[in-house]
Amino acid sequence: MRRAIVMGGSFAGLLxxxxxxxxxxxxxxxxxxxxxxxxxGAPHRRQLHALLSMGHAQLDRWLPGITEELVAGGAQxxxxxxxxxxxxxxxxxxxxxxTLLGATRPFLEEHVRRRVLALPQVxxxxxxxRDLILDGARVRGVRVLPAxxxxxPHDLADLSGDxxxxxxxxxxxxxxxxxxxxxxxxxxxxxxxxxGYATATFHRGDELPGTVVAHATPGPANGYEQRLxxxxxxxAVEGNRWSVVLVGYGDYRPGRDPGEFLRRMRRCVAPLRxxxxxxxxxxxxxxxxxxxxxxxxxxxxxxxxxGLVAVGDAVASVNPVYGQGLTLxxxxxxxxSAHLRSGASPQAPAWDYFRRLGVVVDAAWKVSAVADLAxxxxxxxxxxxxxxxxxxxxxxxxxxxxxRAVNEEFMAVxxxxxxxxxxxxxxxxxxxxxxxxxxxxxx
Numbered sequence: 452m453r454r455a456i457v458m459g460g461s462f463a464g465l466l467x468x469x470x471x472x473x474x475x476x477x478x479x480x481x482x483x484x485x486x487x488x489x490x491x492g493a494p495h496r497r498q499l500h501a502l503l504s505m506g507h508a509q510l511d512r513w514l515p516g517i518t519e520e521l522v523a524g525g526a527q528x529x530x531x532x533x534x535x536x537x538x539x540x541x542x543x544x545x546x547x548x549x550t551l552l553g554a555t556r557p558f559l560e561e562h563v564r565r566r567v568l569a570l571p572q573v574x575x576x577x578x579x580x581r582d583l584i585l586d587g588a589r590v591r592g593v594r595v596l597p598a599x600x601x602x603x604p605h606d607l608a609d610l611s612g613d614x615x616x617x618x619x620x621x622x623x624x625x626x627x628x629x630x631x632x633x634x635x636x637x638x639x640x641x642x643x644x645x646x647g648y649a650t651a652t653f654h655r656g657d658e659l660p661g662t663v664v665a666h667a668t669p670g671p672a673n674g675y676e677q678r679l680x681x682x683x684x685x686x687a688v689e690g691n692r693w694s695v696v697l698v699g700y701g702d703y704r705p706g707r708d709p710g711e712f713l714r715r716m717r718r719c720v721a722p723l724r725x726x727x728x729x730x731x732x733x734x735x736x737x738x739x740x741x742x743x744x745x746x747x748x749x750x751x752x753x754x755x756x757x758g759l760v761a762v763g764d765a766v767a768s769v770n771p772v773y774g775q776g777l778t779l780x781x782x783x784x785x786x787x788s789a790h791l792r793s794g795a796s797p798q799a800p801a802w803d804y805f806r807r808l809g810v811v812v813d814a815a816w817k818v819s820a821v822a823d824l825a826x827x828x829x830x831x832x833x834x835x836x837x838x839x840x841x842x843x844x845x846x847x848x849x850x851x852x853x854x855r856a857v858n859e860e861f862m863a864v865x866x867x868x869x870x871x872x873x874x875x876x877x878x879x880x881x882x883x884x885x886x887x888x889x890x891x892x893x894x
Contacts, residue, residue, distance in 0.1 A: 452613035452797045456481060456593055458580045462560055463763025463780035464618030465567045469513050470788045471616070472572040474797075479610065483598040485577035486568060498650045498739050498771070499686060499696035500556040505867040506778030507552050509785055514566045518552065521562055525689030527553035529663025536862075537720045538670035538848060539680045544855040546862060551664050553686040555694060556777075581607060583615065583628045583759070589798055590615050590758040614797035615759050616787075621745065623765040634756060637747040640816075642832065644770050644823050646741040647704025651712060653693040653730035663687045665722035668772075670852075671845040675825040677703055681719040682772070685726060692733055693726050698772055701828050707736045744769045744819060746812055749805040757799045760787060767812045769819040778867050782811045810870075817871045818864065840875075847874050850886040857883055 455475040457464045460482030471478045502510065511518055522528060529551045536543040567573055578595040585591065592611035617625045626636030659665075664687070669680035683697045697705040697715050705715060709732065716727035746767035749755065762783040769775055790804035791797065821840050823829045834840065851858040860879050863869040873879065 453477065454479060454612045455614045455616065455797070456610060456612035457616045457618055458482075458593065459618035459620065459763075459765075460484065460486075460564070460575065461618065461620070461763075462556070462563065462777055463620075463765075463783060464616070465560070465563050466510075466513060466780055466784035467616045467618055467762050467787060468573050469567045469570070470784045470791075471614070472567075472570045473788070474791045475572060475613070478570075478573045479576055479612070480568075480573065481576045481578050481580055481593065481595055481610070483577065483579045485598070486564075486575040498556075498648060498737060499684060499694045500559075500771075500777055501686075501774030502552050502554075502559070503774055503778040503866040504550055506781045507550070509778070509781035510563075513781070513784060514563065517562060517566060521552065521554055521559065521689075524558070524562070525691070526558065527663045527687040527689075529553060529687070533661060533663040535662060535665045535722065537665070537667040538852050539672040540667070540720060541672075541852050542720075543852050544858040546855065546859055549862060551686075553663050553688050553694075555688050558689050559777075576610070578608075580619070583625075583632065584609055584611070585632050585756060588754075588756055588800075590756050613758060617759070617761040617765045618763050620764040621768045623761070625761060625765060626747070629756075632756075634754070635752055637749045638751050639745055639747050640832070642744045642820055642823060642829065643742060644744060644826070644829055645701050645704075646698060646770060646772065647700075647738065648696055648698040648741070648771070649705040649707065649712065649736050649738045650694060650696045651709075651736045652688075652733040653695060653726055654733050655687060655691045655693045655730065658725050658729045659687075659722055662722050665720060667720040667723070670848050672849070681715055683716065683719045683723055685723055693730060695723065695726060700826050704740065705738065707738055709736065712736055741771060744816070744823070746816055748809070750802070750809050755800045755802070755805075757801075758797060760790075760801045760804055762787065762808075766808065767816065769815050770823055773815075773819050773822065773865070775815045775819065775867065779811065779815055782867070783808055786811065811867075814870050815867065821871075843875055843880070846883050846887060847879070850883040854882070854886045857886060 452475045454477045455471040457468045457480045460480045468478045468480050531547040532545050534549050534551045577598045580593045581596050582594040583590050630636050666684040668682050669675045673679040685693050685695045688694045713727045716723045763780045786807040851861040
């Protein structure tokens, strides 16, 4: 194709641009923040983010050597016992092969942006997209407004392209634009979770030499009650710092008060208590509220214009507690690549792409939805077979605390390397039953 247009230049948009550079003579990233990406397009970007192992693998696939670059800049890679997961305050069985990257999202995006924008096919236009341009049943470009201008209609300009990618995030106006041109908006499913989280950074010294990541969640032993098992996490990141996040639902959302933040850290697991007691603050506390998970199901539409796809939060934005967002963005890029490599015309409706991506999104949604519904204030929608899934999930979680084999399978699903159906396999359920009844030695 001659030109591809990516609306939005954050993590998902940049990875889409990287993939499109293999298929288009020119890739134009349209973003109001321009090439430096320092604006506020993603208001939660300074919160602690996780790149799950599948996302890490996909990132290295599209940008070979980027892990080494990140580490050279100060990022940390945790392996085996350096990555510590706690459930109800109990340390889970160690996974020697488990790996997790420790870096802040701005640091990660800076390196991804530099690599992608160095590609000769990729350029950035500092502008805001105001509408799609359609020609019959095909999108043929976007209508843009220079970012520095006010809303003056005579300043609008047309940018033509063979494929348009929506990477504008949760606030995407794609449905509104489609409706304005006589097309149906993709149906949206919502799950209200009423989550709040707060991130703070601390100076990192020698206080936790064997820890890169510590993650604590309430579990079945405490009825998933956040006041009985304080949820939170810390990650060693660039700049010799700890990034610490605390989370809470409903009226238990954390705030900006430093004293309360430290008190909650001291109610959490040992690594967070250690940082609270020994480390100095580095900057202010950043808070963010996440009212609901959302996903747009493009496959339920009866018709859809050609020359248009969506990636990242413009498709699905799930509870950030589970760290799936960045990994979903990498998998969307890989799905787009598979779609284009199959020989599909970019100017035709991208049903194959949306089906591929839908499998990934559905898996992430099931993981987050089943877990969220354990909170008493979350009232649905309930997935088919929820009660059985909840009961089985609780038993697997209990066994994963003490048994490495069960934990390996559980974490493969959490890290999006396996589909959630793996947690209901007869082999795993038999192992779980033996572990919990004491008839099988734990590893």
